[in-house]
Every structure is written in C-alpha cells, then in structure tokens.
Amino acid sequence: MARNKFPVHTTLSSDAVKILERYEKELGAKNLVLEKALMSLDSSKFKSKIDTNNIDKAIKRINTGVAGLDDMLEGGVPEGFSVVVTGPPGTGKTTLCMQFLMEGVRNDEKCLFFSFEERIQQLIQHFMRFGWDIGKHIDDGYLEIFGMSPLSFEEIGEIIDAYKPKRIVFDSLNMVTDPSEFRKSLSWRTLHKQLKAKNITSFLITEKEHGIETKSYDTYDFLGDGIIFLDQIQANEVEPNLTPVMAVRKMRATRVDTSPQPFRFTDKGISKYRTVNLTASKLQERMNMHHSASSHEPGY
Known part of the structure; x- marks a missing residue:
C-alpha cells in the first residue's frame, strides 16, 4: 500500500x-x-523579512479642525499619532483639543474626552462657548465626555474597547502621573500600545512652567509623536497685550516649520492668523531677544 x-x-x-x-x-x-x-x-518567524512593498507609503492625515494648523502639518496629523499639546496655563490647550474632537464628530468619527481636573458641567460650558452642540453629539453617540475622571488607565482601556473611538483627548496627564515615572508605568504603556494597535489619534495635554522661548523638554515630550506648544508673548515694545502663538515643535513623518505662529480666539474656536502684519519671523526675533536678555542677567 x-x-x-x-x-x-x-x-x-x-x-x-x-x-x-x-x-x-x-x-x-x-x-x-x-x-x-x-x-x-x-523560530522561522524571527528570520522573516518585512515586506516593504506591501506597506502603504501614503500617510493618512487627520484634520485638526484648527484653521491654519493643518497647513503647517502637510494637511494634518498622521493618523494614529499621539500628540502632546503643551504650554503654560491659560494658553488655549483645552480649546484646541476640543476643536480637534469637534472636527472628528463632523466627520462621523467617535470621540472621547477624558478630563482629570474639570467637572463635566464646566467642560460642556466650555464647548458651548464656541457654538458646539455637545448635547446632540452625545445623544447621537459620537462624543463621550468624562469629567474629573477617577478612572484608571486600565478602566480607560476598557472604555476604548467598548466605544471604539477614532480620536481621544487626555486633559491633563500632569494630574494623574509624575513625568519621571510616566514612561515606566506598565498601565500607561499598555494603554499606549492599545491606542497604537487601534490606530487611534490622541491629543495628550500637559502643563509647562516655562514659556515657548525656553528650550526645555520633559518626559511627556519624548513620548509624543508630535509636540504642539501654545503660549502668549509680547510681540513688540509698543503693544502691551500678549499675542497667542503656537509652534509645532515636532511631528514625525512631517515637514514642519518650528517657528511660532500667531493665532487668535474667535467665536468658533482657535484660528491661525493668515495676515502678514504679524509674521512668524518677527515673533521669532522677539523671542530670541527675550531669551538673550534673560541669559545675560547676572546670577545672584
């Protein structure tokens, strides 16, 4: 046989x-x-080579919803990136991130907002200032807001699994973890791996004690695929009012101009100036002058 x-x-x-x-x-x-x-x-799987021919070379970009910012990012943030939105208090970080979520809602994308320091009532009032119909978006199932969130990273991961969002905002990470311990945290690394595996684009708000002219970075900055720094600076000696500025300090897979760009707050959120009366080069020159003067102050 x-x-x-x-x-x-x-x-x-x-x-x-x-x-x-x-x-x-x-x-x-x-x-x-x-x-x-x-x-x-x-053991043979360790010897296999990556087939680069089957990797999509085109980077899908996600619109931020902030007029002018997408132009600085070749059309938007690469999908699945974790972007650190940072700066001193009161510079518009939460507003920018809310706009990012509203853009997602307009594109029928599910969005989550986790705040670790504000009550949900305050957050909704903040959203409504710019004419965003939060109640409708929540009822329609495209937005969920967690205020004064006592949730652990493990519980947040369970919510993500159940809700299946495309965009997430965390505000702010300083409230839940120390920067020096953050990247070592197993629970955060597990959550971060989950965000990457599900290709979720996330904005991570952090606080800075220094302004944009100071070249100093913390652990959160090294974690992010991108860094957007918001601040307010005095544009000239004559004008006493501070000018809001944003700078894309880092964005992987993207050509960026890291110089500060002026923006303004409107009744519909944040909008980058498109006028030429206040150029980025003038702001950069002003920052350099301020930094130079500070560095030459005598130490007592």
Missing part, C-alpha cells in the same frame, strides 16, 4: 511539509517529528 505523502495534515503549506518530511526521516517517531517541526516553524 502506498505511503501517504502528507501523514499529518493535508492543508499544511509546502514549507511545513518539507520540514515535517525532513525530521520524519531523521527521527522517525511522529511525536518527536511534530515537536521538532513546530519548534522550527516558531
């Missing part, structure tokens, strides 16, 4: 069959053959 060429399983790949046949000749006993063959198959 003819011997079956595929004694174990007829649906095995040709590579698997070759391995089985080779070890069957060497070892004879079926249990030893299977054990050795399976070990070989398991």
